[in-house]
Amino acid sequence: MRTDAFALRHLGPRETDLNEMLQTIGVDSLDQLIYETIPDDIRLKNDLNLEAPMTEFEYLSHIQELGKKNKVFKSYIGLGYHPTCIPAVIQRNIFENPGWYTAYTPYQAEIAQGRLEAILNFQTMVIELTGMEIANASLLDEGTAAAEAMALLLDVRSREQKKNNVNKFFVSEEILPQTLSVLQTRATPLNIELVVGNHETFDFSTEFFGAILQYPGKYGQVYDYAGFIAKAAEKEIKVAVAADILSLAKLTPPGEMGAAVVVGTTQRFGIPMGYGGPHAGYFATKEEYKRSMPGRIIGVSIDANGNRALRMALGTREQHIKREKATSNICTAQVLLAVMAGMYAVYHGPKGLQYIADKVHASAVTTADALNKLGVYQTNSAFFDTILVKADATKVKVIAEKHEVNFFYPDAETISISFNETTSVNDINQIIAIFAEATGKDAFAVNQLANESMVPENLVRKSAFLQYDVFNNNHSESQLMRYIKKLERKDLSLNHSMISLGSCTMKLNAAAEMLPLSMANWNSIHPFAPVEQAEGYQIMLKKLEHQLNVITGFQGTTLQPNSGAQGEYAGLMAIRAYHQSRGDNHRNVCLIPASAHGTNPASAAMAGMEIIVTKTMENGNIDVEDLRAKAIQHKDNLSALMVTYPSTHGVFESAIIEITNIIHENGGLVYMDGANMNAQVGLTNPATIGADVCHLNLHKTFAIPHGGGGPGVGPICVNEKLVPFLPTNPIIPTGGSKAITAISSAPYGSALVCLISYGYIVMMGAEGLTNATKYAILNANYMKARFEGHYPILYSGEMGRAAHEMILDCRAFEEKGIKVTDIAKRLMDYGFHAPTVSFPVAGTLMVEPTESEDLAELDRFCDALISIRKEIEASTKEEENNILRNAPHTLAMLTANEWVFPYTREQAAYPLDYIAENKFWPTVRRIDEAYGDRNLVCSCAPIEAYM
Incomplete structure (x- = not known):
């Protein structure tokens, strides 16, 4: 066994676990399980054509060498992006800490x-x-x-x-x-x-x-x-x-x-x-x-x-x-x-932010004064951090780049220089020297920053800000480190236990994938730096686009969208542009199955489309005949179908090729929502099922961490028809020959975290990626087999298999007064984050284990839900003071002198043996949602101020 193979570390189940899991499912082999899960007519016949995988050590050496191709110049480009001093206490304790970056969106607030x-x-x-x-x-x-x-x-x-x-x-x-x-x-x-x-x-x-x-x-x-x-x-x-x-x-x-x-x-x-x-x-x-x-x-x-x-x-x-x-x-x-930016304000406080702003302004004023003395005149009558000077832009650019300095050049006679908190007096003297050389004059040095202000008196801020304790009590590193740790202890993340969120794919975010994000030659490049200074980025991003093309079967990719929903929008806008290029301006009808992700219709509405909802059958599949009827009815105006595959119900629908053919026959294109792409990689792909475009959630399938609700990256991959319409950027052109305007601000969106997905694919390789898909399906079907007899499974494929996720039907428990929310809150007492609650069907739990979880963790989670099922069985509708309805149970409850509940403290806190070894305590009891909406407070002011 190759112990240096990255895939071995990424995949949870061990080789020795395989037989037990297959036996529980009731199949003889992993190949049999895949055959019974994915329709044969959409299975790929060949392996993914990707380079041989690297080990972690090889990858980190590779990415360091590639990073050296990026030239980190002093950046005064501005335009909304600035070099910044990242406080080390924040970098180490938040940015590089899985306790912060592997958490999920705070839907389970407790x-x-x-x-x-x-x-x-x-x-x-x-x-x-x-x-x-x-x-x-x-x-x-x-x-x-x-x-x-x-x-x-x-x-x-x-x-x-x-x-x-x-x-x-x-x-x-x-x-x-x-x-x-x-x-x-x-x-x-x-x-x-x-x-x-x-x-x-x-x-x-x-x-x-x-x-x-x-x-x-x-x-x-x-x-x-x-x-x-x-x-x-x-x-x-x-x-x-x-x-x-x-x-x-x-x-x-x-x-x-x-x-x-x-x-x-x-x-x-x-x-x-x-x-x-x-x-x-x-x-x-x-x-x-x-x-x-x-x-x-x-x-x-x-x-x-x-x-x-x-x-x-x-x-x-x-x-x-x-x-x-x-x-x-x-x-x-x-x-x-946002957490990092907020913590920056906590660390510096109002006086620190004022000091930084004053220093940045003083740097701009000092440089403007010095350049005026050189005869290089500054034209802004009032400014904060950016000066605009008149000089020969071509000549200055050559000299500046020789000194590894980037300014911005609006036209041939104008130069924009934006200052930032990293700017020093030495940097100012370098700028003076560059302009002295360009104008043929003698350079001189400044020794200190100017005191005068270029902000008119009527625009100087008079009001106080950030007066709350949190912004004034955490200015030493010890104070901030302990504050960050205090908050981290209140949050359940992947570094504590699995997060089995259906549709959200909370897989391992490997440390080797994350390390390059802290490397200066990757994280210090301005998005509008000349492309020749970002050679390492250009190579990495093009390779990632190629990898995603291979995986999806498509011909073009844009990495610009900053989220899955933004990817949906980008895909629909590309379809819209395609139809308009053919004179089909009237094609604006978008068919969306009733079971679709809610962002699908929202994205279609934003893309200016008329939304027609198609029916879903009792077994959870798309009603093909209803879809056909509506496609024919709207054939003159049909623009697109939005379809999630495998479906939101966790099933590979066998009629998918028939469905995509119906759309094409009636003049539309097919948009595939890639939320469940982690059940396809290496086994099938969007091109094979007949899609024209898909978005990919890099923060799901391709290992970018969820970060408590972001960052996300939602690139779109497209076929040849749509390649010309991929989006561009006004400063660094990207996209196709008939590119639509920008989807997000930066040319390549959130380029830094694309390193994570690049590393994941490079280290997994074709076999590793395919095995990740197989093991995701294995883990899901193992859990499904364990839950059967305890929870009804709402939908299955034609051979009784789940894809990578399944829906547990909890609606019948309401007869005992137990709602699905009660189960979600009780899971906290067992040390787990709840699966996806009431989506896509109200009163259900959608469970997705991912390939990263090992057998012991799968069993712990299954044991927890089965134990909760027994607690439900013991409940009665009349019993208000109930172990489930009172969940979660906090440490304060368990250590209080008074115990007024009809069950023991041990039953509340330690219902199964494994919990005692690694107990996670929710810090608040169940939250009153209605009270919060009636009394909306969204800042640090104490709640008494609003009551």
Whole structure:
């Protein structure tokens, strides 16, 4: 046995476990199980054509050598991305800590209190710095956040004024170019007319529902927008402001100017540039718009004892519940990055942020003064961190790059220079020397930073911010380290036990895949650096695109989408562009099965499509005859089918090729949702089943960690028809010959974490990837066999097999007064995160074990659910004081002097022997969701302040 084979470490079941598992399932071999699970007509005949796998040691040597091909220049490019000082205490204790990066979205709030507090801090930071009333728990990036602001303002205007015919949106020409491109993409299918122009000459026509401004402007000019916002308000035009988060420590917040929405990125709060991401976007607005707000809000509520407890608020806003009525399809948020950015604010506090902002501003002022002395004149009349100078751009660029320095060059005579917290006096002297050489003058040195300010007095921030204890009590490394650890102990992550979330694939995130993220020659590259400086990235990204093409059977890939839902949207926009290129502008009908992921109809709505829902049969499969009838009925306008395969019900439907043929015969294309791609890799693929495009969740199938709800990456892979329409970027061109405008801000989306998937594929190789799929199916069917007789399994394939997941039907237990939520909360007492609750069928649990879990862990989980089944059997409907309804049980309950329950403390806390060895304690009792929605609090203020 090759003990240095990575696949051996990634796959959970040992060779010695195989016979026992197969015997339990009732098959003679793994091949027989696969034959009985996947229809023969879609099985691949050949192995994946991938390079031989590397060992972990070989991979880490390879990635270090590849990283040396990246040139890390001093970056003054700006445009929303800046070098930053990542506090080592945050890098080591959060960024590199599986206790933080392997957690799941906090849907089970009682075992996610640490993460929830960390992102409540993030929300508070955003609210305070922007001067707004409410913020969400992060968005994907600044461009996406701006597009969400546009959608919110349209939704608010149409609901408030009933003026659905008002469709113009003003965009200041000062907006970041990548933000404009994302706005163009998102505006087109919603019939929003973008009007780009100078805010100082805007005519405030009543045809406009909203506007967006950049603060400071893209090349640094700081404007006073109070007058613009006031005039807009007179015409019932609401204004969004895209604001640099660090500048708000020094500049008047947009909220104090009357802005309706403030958006941006928190990248410069201790997050590496990483060639474009991942970074947490931010979104803040007025409380009156909370029902239109995209993404997630963390709110303060109370638990069963009346103690303060945190949870995700306003559940009915979740886009997968709104479906085709959604105004957003946000699913992933960049939680891990939001946690880091929030912790950066905790570590530095208000005085530290003020100091950093002052130092950055002083660096810009000092350099501007020095360049003026050289005769290189700075043209911004007011600025924070970016100066705009007039010089021969071509000459300066050659000299700057010789000195390993990057500026930004808007035109042949203009140079933009953005300063950041890493800029030193030595760096300033290097900049002076570059311009002295370019102008043929003698260089001189500065010894200290200037004291004067280039911020007008009326725009200097007067209001205090971050006055809460958390931002003022954790400024030593010991304090912050202990605070981070205190929060980590409240969260259940993969480093404690398996997380068996159906549809979410919580597989191992191997340490060898994660290590390169901390390497400076990978995480310090600006996304708009000249491509020749990012040779290592270009090689890695192209190889990853090729690997994904091989795995999916397709011909083209874009890595730009920052989440699975964004991938859905990108795929539909490519289909839309394809039809329009053929003159089929009328093709706008999208067929979606009733069982689809909720983001499917939400994405289709955002892509401007008319959604027709097709029926699902009793066995969980797509009703082929209903699909055929609707495809024929809408054949003149049919654009696409969105289908998940294997289905959301955990079944490989045998009619899939017939289904895709029906769509093609009626003029449509097939979009395959890749949420369950981990049941396909190496055994079948989207091209084989007849799809034209699919998205892949790299944070599911390809090992990027979920990070408590993000980062996610959702690339799309397409066939030859759609390759020309893959998205581009306005600064670094990407995509096809007829590329659509940008889907996200950075050319390659969250390029840094693509290293994880690249490493996973490189180390697994063709055989390892195929075995991962086989073992995922093995583990699922082993659990299914163990659950039979205890829980009804809702759907199975034609030969009685599950794919990689299964649905346990818990609806009958309501006769005993036990709901599926009670089972989810009781699982916490057994040391487990609940499977997916009430999706895709209400009152059920969707269980997915992944290939990374070993037999002992599978058995522990099965034993826990079987034990809970016995507890259900012993329950009566009349019994309110019940072990399941009281779950979870906290340490405070178990150690209290008084015990008022009809079962023992031991039954509550240690129902099975294995638990005592590694007990996980939920830190709060069951949370009152309704109370939290009635009394929405989404910042650090104590709950008493709102009662």
